[in-house]
Amino acid sequence: MKATLFSLLFGCGLAVLAVSAAAQGGSTAAGKSTNDGIFTDAQSKRGAEAYQMACAACHDAQLVGSGTAPALTGADFNANWKDETVGSLFERIRLTMPGDNPGSLSRQQSADIVSFILGFNKAPAGQSELPTDTDALKAIKIAAAK
Numbered sequence: 001m002k003a004t005l006f007s008l009l010f011g012c013g014l015a016v017l018a019v020s021a022a023a024q025g026g027s028t029a030a031g032k033s034t035n036d037g038i039f040t041d042a043q044s045k046r047g048a049e050a051y052q053m054a055c056a057a058c059h060d061a062q063l064v065g066s067g068t069a070p071a072l073t074g075a076d077f078n079a080n081w082k083d084e085t086v087g088s089l090f091e092r093i094r095l096t097m098p099g100d101n102p103g104s105l106s107r108q109q110s111a112d113i114v115s116f117i118l119g120f121n122k123a124p125a126g127q128s129e130l131p132t133d134t135d136a137l138k139a140i141k142i143a144a145a146k
Helices: 002-023 041-054 074-081 086-096 107-120
Strands: none
Touching: 041 107, 086 107
């Protein structure tokens, strides 16, 4: 009986700590956002080169969009992608871009381009490169830059 009561109280205590950390903006593996330094400066620079080669003709060199290609920066980008996952953006780019040759970008090129777009939108760089694994990227929310 005492062991069961202890286990119940211990489990409740862990749940309270988890809820408290989430309420205070604590970051857990499943609670990462683009404000957590999820790519490196070097990766973003590679992404800038890949973006200019594969994306700028439609989305503009300054990511403001043109014609039917949406903006990848500013209020339009934030409205379209806020609270979506980095995995969703990664997969959209990887599978459907560039418009004239969909699916031609490698997973690494796609991750680099995502890094460039996030950095252009003022997300901070960190110490680790953005991975190319879709499941890992789906655990990261796109958030407005702080």
